[in-house]
Amino acid sequence: MNRLFNVTNKDYHKVISILGIKIKIRDSAKEINTQLKSISSKLNKYNLNTERIINKLYSEGKISKFEQSRDPAKGYIKYLETHITDHCNLNCTYCCHYCNVTEKKFINVEDFRRDIKELSRKFDIKLIRLMGGEPLLHPEVHKFIYITKEYFPNSEIMLVTNGILLAEASEEFWKAVRDTNIKIDMSKYPGVDKKFGEALDAIGKNTNHQLGWIWIASKFSKSMTFEPVNNIQETFDKCPYKRCVNLINGKLTHCPTAGYMKNYNKYFNENLPEEEGIDIYTHSAQEIMEYLRAPIPTCAHCLPKDKTKWVEWAGSTKDKYAWFVDK
Ligand SMILES: C[S@@+](CC[C@H](N)C(=O)[O-])C[C@H]1O[C@@H](n2cnc3c(N)ncnc32)[C@H](O)[C@@H]1O
Numbered sequence: 001m002n003r004l005f006n007v008t009n010k011d012y013h014k015v016i017s018i019l020g021i022k023i024k025i026r027d028s029a030k031e032i033n034t035q036l037k038s039i040s041s042k043l044n045k046y047n048l049n050t051e052r053i054i055n056k057l058y059s060e061g062k063i064s065k066f067e068q069s070r071d072p073a074k075g076y077i078k079y080l081e082t083h084i085t086d087h088c089n090l091n092c093t094y095c096c097h098y099c100n101v102t103e104k105k106f107i108n109v110e111d112f113r114r115d116i117k118e119l120s121r122k123f124d125i126k127l128i129r130l131m132g133g134e135p136l137l138h139p140e141v142h143k144f145i146y147i148t149k150e151y152f153p154n155s156e157i158m159l160v161t162n163g164i165l166l167a168e169a170s171e172e173f174w175k176a177v178r179d180t181n182i183k184i185d186m187s188k189y190p191g192v193d194k195k196f197g198e199a200l201d202a203i204g205k206n207t208n209h210q211l212g213w214i215w216i217a218s219k220f221s222k223s224m225t226f227e228p229v230n231n232i233q234e235t236f237d238k239c240p241y242k243r244c245v246n247l248i249n250g251k252l253t254h255c256p257t258a259g260y261m262k263n264y265n266k267y268f269n270e271n272l273p274e275e276e277g278i279d280i281y282t283h284s285a286q287e288i289m290e291y292l293r294a295p296i297p298t299c300a301h302c303l304p305k306d307k308t309k310w311v312e313w314a315g316s317t318k319d320k321y322a323w324f325v326d327k
């Protein structure tokens, strides 16, 4: 008997073939549903329905719980980052969140809850990465994990850390990680070998295989020009970070580069274009998605991916031109 379902990844699109009918999906459960509806008469002949098909795909591991549960009435964000702290216990040159020159700031738990709740009313989000700065510096880091899971139960959630504080993290933290089944992403920096090893051991000991990605951060990218020499539309079109949406204080920004530029400007008393972001309370999901699809003035300071320079990781001397290739 022929297999009913066959899902393959082709050119970033999943192709499901059901009874020989091919359905292409671009990240969207809405599309699955629309497409399935349009062929429902054929499917009825085989006594199948959309729900059964989606459930079967899910049970076979061919679509994720997220895709299964997406609400077609909401907006969609594929990837969201948000800070738990703005500051850091490492001092990386070219930190693309400018955390090496950012004042100490712990995000307020109740402000975070309000923002995440509002986002969950308007959007489905596939992947949420909680970071900073260094998120483990926040004494209430566990609360951010629970809140994110509460409002986005079907999203993939990751905590991104340099690992330095993991071995001494509290039992409250580990319990939150286990209870919510989030993943821990680690960046491995030169010179933190011992701590990194201890952090991996701690993940092994305290979680249920919840190590996410390991980013070997021996090289950092420099992708900005101090002078606004780039064509904003062209740069934006080629920008790999434009879907690096950041939630900052009740607003969404295109990327950390623009969203946290205010911290760079403040530290160096400069005036590079900052992105204020779009207010998640006063705009509809549609308006927010339209806003995120268009370039912003900061794009004039960014290089396209093929011109980005990758340089050895180094500790920061807080040189104001360190981020820029034209200085
Ligand atoms: C901003 S950090 C925040 C979380 C945590 N402090 C860490 O380092 O994992 C998030 C990620 O961005 C990466 N990153 C920061 N600046 C970068 C740059 N200029 N080039 C490449 N990756 C960068 C870090 O290595 C890390 O994996």
Ligand code: SF4
Binding pocket: 088, 089, 090, 091, 092, 095, 096, 097, 098, 099, 100, 132, 133, 134, 162
């Ligand atoms: S990349 Fe991570 S560890 Fe390095 S300064 Fe930025 S926030 Fe800190």
Ligand code: SF4
Binding pocket: 235, 236, 239, 240, 241, 242, 254, 255, 257, 258, 296, 298, 299, 301, 302
């Ligand atoms: S400022 Fe524009 S080009 Fe630069 S990272 Fe953000 S979206 Fe991309």
